[in-house]
Amino acid sequence: MTQDQSGGPRLRLNPIACDAHGLCLQAFPEMLRPDPWGYPIVTDAPVPPHLLAHARRAVAACPTLALKLE
Amino acid sequence: MTSTADDARPTAADTAPNAPRLLLGHGRALTEHVSAHGPLPALTGPEIIARTEQAGLTGRGGAAFPTGRKLAAVARGAGRKGTVVVANGCEGEPASAKDRTLILNAPHLVLDGVQLAARAVGARQAHLCVHEDEHDIRNTLTAALAERATALPAEAPITLTLVPHRYVASEESALVRALNGGPSLPAHTPPRPFERGVGGRPTLVDNVETLAHLALIARHGSAWFRARGTATAPGTTLVTIGGAVRNPGVYEIPLGITGADLLALAGGAGAPLQAMLCGGYFGSWLPADTFAGTEISAPGLAAAGSAIGAGVFVALPRTSCALAETAKIAAYLAGQSARQCGPCLHGLPALAKALRELAASGGTRPAHNLQALMPYIERRGACRHPDGATRLIASALRAFPEEVRAHADRKRCPAVHRAEQRDPHQGRRYGT
Numbered sequence: 001m002t003q004d005q006s007g008g009p010r011l012r013l014n015p016i017a018c019d020a021h022g023l024c025l026q027a028f029p030e031m032l033r034p035d036p037w038g039y040p041i042v043t044d045a046p047v048p049p050h051l052l053a054h055a056r057r058a059v060a061a062c063p064t065l066a067l068k069l070e
Numbered sequence: 071m072t073s074t075a076d077d078a079r080p081t082a083a084d085t086a087p088n089a090p091r092l093l094l095g096h097g098r099a100l101t102e103h104v105s106a107h108g109p110l111p112a113l114t115g116p117e118i119i120a121r122t123e124q125a126g127l128t129g130r131g132g133a134a135f136p137t138g139r140k141l142a143a144v145a146r147g148a149g150r151k152g153t154v155v156v157a158n159g160c161e162g163e164p165a166s167a168k169d170r171t172l173i174l175n176a177p178h179l180v181l182d183g184v185q186l187a188a189r190a191v192g193a194r195q196a197h198l199c200v201h202e203d204e205h206d207i208r209n210t211l212t213a214a215l216a217e218r219a220t221a222l223p224a225e226a227p228i229t230l231t232l233v234p235h236r237y238v239a240s241e242e243s244a245l246v247r248a249l250n251g252g253p254s255l256p257a258h259t260p261p262r263p264f265e266r267g268v269g270g271r272p273t274l275v276d277n278v279e280t281l282a283h284l285a286l287i288a289r290h291g292s293a294w295f296r297a298r299g300t301a302t303a304p305g306t307t308l309v310t311i312g313g314a315v316r317n318p319g320v321y322e323i324p325l326g327i328t329g330a331d332l333l334a335l336a337g338g339a340g341a342p343l344q345a346m347l348c349g350g351y352f353g354s355w356l357p358a359d360t361f362a363g364t365e366i367s368a369p370g371l372a373a374a375g376s377a378i379g380a381g382v383f384v385a386l387p388r389t390s391c392a393l394a395e396t397a398k399i400a401a402y403l404a405g406q407s408a409r410q411c412g413p414c415l416h417g418l419p420a421l422a423k424a425l426r427e428l429a430a431s432g433g434t435r436p437a438h439n440l441q442a443l444m445p446y447i448e449r450r451g452a453c454r455h456p457d458g459a460t461r462l463i464a465s466a467l468r469a470f471p472e473e474v475r476a477h478a479d480r481k482r483c484p485a486v487h488r489a490e491q492r493d494p495h496q497g498r499r500y501g502t
C-alpha cells in the first residue's frame with residue numbers, strides 16, 4: 001500500500017472489473033454511494049484514519065477485486 | 071540539443087506562404103516522395119527529439135499533447151528490452167477523413183515519421199495500425215512497405231496491424247491491449263502505454279498525421295515548422311470540414327486562422343448556419359457567430375469552451391434541430407461503448423434516450439433527466455469514451471438554450487419553425 005503525500009490512502013476502483021455487486025456499498029456507506037445503476041461512486045478524497053477499517057472491509061468484500069486501497 | 075538541431079533546409083514545400091506541407095499532391099511512389107521531400111535525414115534519436123520539442127509539435131489525434139515530451143518520456147524508459155512505436159492510423163471519428171486522405175496521398179511521409187519516431191525512442195519494432203475493413207489503405211501501405219524494404223536501409227521493422235473498425239478500438243490502451251494479444255478494448259489505466267505498453271515495454275502511441283509532421287520537422291527544422299501557425303499552436307494541421315458547407319473535404323490549414331477563414335476555405339456556408347460541431351463526435355457545439363471569431367487551434371478552441379479534437383468541423387444549418395442531431399450522435403456513441411464499465415454501458419443509452427425524448431416529444435422530464443444523469447457518467451470509465459459523450463451533450467445544452475427551452479415547454483422547435491417559414495411546402499405540418 002503506497003501512502004499518498006496528501007494524507008492517507010485512497011480508494012481506487014477498476015471500472016472494468018466492477019460488476020455492481022454492491023457489497024462495498026454496504027460495508028462502507030460513509031464514503032461510498034451508489035449511482036443510478038448500482039455502481040459505487042468512488043471519490044478521490046483520502047480515507048480518514050478512523051474509517052480505514054471500514055474501507056479495508058469494503059475492499060475485502062468485493063467479489064471481483066475491483067476495489068483497492070492505495 | 072545542439073547547434074545542428076535547427077539548420078532549416080527550405081525546399082519546394084516552403085516557397086508559397088499557403089502551400090500545403092503534408093498534402094503536396096505528388097505521386098505515392100517512393101521515388102516521387104523522395105524527390106518532393108528529400109531523403110530521410112541522418113539525425114540521431116536525441117536530435118529528432120530536440121527538434122520536435124523546439125518545433126512545439128502537438129498530437130493531431132485529438133489530445134494535442136506535446137509530441138516532443140512524449141518522445142522524451144518513452145526514450146527515457148527504454149531499458150534493455152527497448153521500446154515500441156505504435157502509429158495510429160485508425161480514424162475513429164466517423165466524420166473525420168484526414169488520416170485516410172494523408173495515408174492515401176502520402177504513405178511514405180507517414181512511414182518516414184514512424185521510422186524517425188522509432189529511431190528517436192530507440193524502438194526495435196513499430197506497428198502501423200489501420201482498420202481491417204479499409205482495403206484501399208491496407209493496399210497502399212502494403213505496397214509502400216514493400217517498396218521501402220528493398221530501397222531503404224533496415225531500421226526498426228514496421229508491421230501493418232489490422233484493428234476492428236469500432237470507435238473505441240483505436241483508443242491508445244485498446245491498441246496496446248490488442249497488440250499484446252488481447253481484445254481491442256480500452257484497458258484500465260495506469261500504467262499508461264508510455265510507461266508500460268506493448269510487451270511490457272514503454273510504448274509511443276502517436277497519430278499518423280503527428281508522425282508525418284515529425285518527418286518534415288526532422289528534415290526542415292523547427293524554425294521552418296514554426297513559420298506557420300501561432301506561437302502557442304505552431305505548424306499546419308489537417309481538418310475535415312463537413313455538413314452545410316459548399317465544398318466539404320479535407321484541408322490543410324495553418325493553425326490560428328479564424329473560424330470564418332475555415333468556412334471560406336470550404337467554399338463558405340451552403341445555408342445560413344446555426345452552429346458548428348468542433349472536434350467531431352467527441353467534440354462540442356459552438357454557436358455559428360462564436361465559431362466565426364474563434365481561433366482554430368487547440369488553445370483557441372479550448373478558450374471558446376470547445377476542442378479541436380481530431381480537426382473535425384461539421385456545420386449545422388439554422389433549419390436543422392440541433393437537439394435531434396445531437397441525439398443521433400449520442401445514440402451512435404452509446405452503441406459504440408465497449409460495454410466494459412457500468413456508467414458507460416448504462417449511462418450513455420440513458421442519456422441518448424433522454425435526449426431523443428426531449429428532441430422528439432419534449433417535456434421537462436427528459437430535460438431534467440439529462441442534467442441529473444451527466445454527473446454520474448463523467449470520468450467514471452476506464453477510457454474517455456463516456457466523457458466525450460457527456461461533453462457533447464453538455465455543449466448542446468449550453469449552445470442551444472432557446473431550443474432546449476422550447477422543447478422542454480413543448481413549444482415548436484425553433485429550427486423546424488424556421489424550416490417551414492422558408493419553404494412551407496416542406497414543413498411537416500403542411501404535408502404535400
